[in-house]
Amino acid sequence: PTATKETMLYSQILLSLFAASSALSLGGVTTAPRCAAASLQRLPAPCMQAVIDAKTVKKLRDATGAGMMDCKKALVEHSGDVEKATEELRMKGLASADKKASRKASEGIIETYVHTGAKLGVMVEVNCETDFVAKRPEFQELAKAIAMQVAACPSVEAVSESDISPEFIEKEKKIEAQSEDLQGKPDEIVQKIVSGRVNKLIKTKLLLEQPYIRDPNMSVDELVKSYVGKLGENIKVARFIRFNVGEAEAAAEEE
Structure with a gap:
């Protein structure tokens, strides 16, 4: 009896599906497509992914040193924008390098x-x-x-x-403090200007x-x-x- 009930239920489902498909093909029922359309409208819009070719991935990998999968993921996330993907991977690389900075390198x-x-x-x-x-x-x-x-x-x-060396920095600060354009200015302002100029010099x-x-x-x-x-x-x-x-x-x- 249980098997018979299951068979009958299965048959009813098949008949319902057949009737629905027939109605749609003949244009006799308009409720079904409306319901289908309403259901589709409730679904999130499909994610449009940019087509990422191997050449672009390799180019990004060569520029950043990141892994192949990381490069592809970054390109997909930024819709193929190489510049934005490069920026993201560089930031991740800097963070990774900072974590390894304390390791001994001999x-x-x-x-x-x-x-x-x-x-x-x-x-x-x-x-x-x-x-x-x-x-x-x-x-x-x-x-x-x-x-x-x-x-x-x-x-x-x-x-x-x-x-x-600290001696070099102090020497440069003393020289810069004697600049003609700083004469007569308050000491606090002079110190800030001198520090800025010396830091700029050191960076070069x-x-x-x-x-x-x-x-x-x-x-x-x-x-x-x-x-x-x-x-x-x-x-x-x-x-x-x-x-x-x-x-x-x-x-x-x-x-």
């Missing part, structure tokens, strides 16, 4: 760059956490980019602000603060942090030295 490589004509040469030390990452092509690519950056920025004298001497030569929209510091996100380890530019032909002779003559 491995790494020494990289060199000699400019065309062999009149200018640079040597840099870039550190990471493991020898495995130090051997990665991406890490070596970063080290070469840093060396080229140093060669392109003759005013750069230190990696970061921590490498600038710091490697990490410089705009990256291949992409002026990002700093060298942001470049390094993008590789932290790509390689998953803390990375630091330890030191550098620049050589110019004839520089040693000129220094000796001055002495």
Whole structure:
């Protein structure tokens, strides 16, 4: 009896569906389509996703160092807008790099760059956490980019602000305080102006603060942090030295 009831119920459902489809095809019933339309109106509008091709994903990955899936997700979220996706991924990369900044980085490589004509040469030390990452092509690519950056920025004298001596800062402040345009101004105003000018001067001497030569929209510091996100380890530019032909002779003559 139970099986018979289930069979009858199943048959009734099939008949109802058949009757509804027949009515729709003949145009005899208008209630069904109205109900269907009303139901559709209550549903949320379908999400229109931009078509993201592999070339765009690769371009974003090369620019940010983020993973393939992260790049694709960012592009989808921003409807294919590469600029907005790049900004989002860079912010995530900076946050990731900041978390890894306290890790010890004692491995790494020494990289060199000699400019065309062999009149200018640079040597840099870039550190990471493991020898495995130090051997990665991406890490070596970063080290070469840093060396080229140093060669392109003759005013750069230190990696970061921590490498600038307090004595140098005080000396520059005293010199700046003697500027003619500051004479006669209140001391508080003079101190603020002097600090601002000296900070601006110091930034011109710091490697990490410089705009990256291949992409002026990002700093060298942001470049390094993008590789932290790509390689998953803390990375630091330890030191550098620049050589110019004839520089040693000129220094000796001055002495």
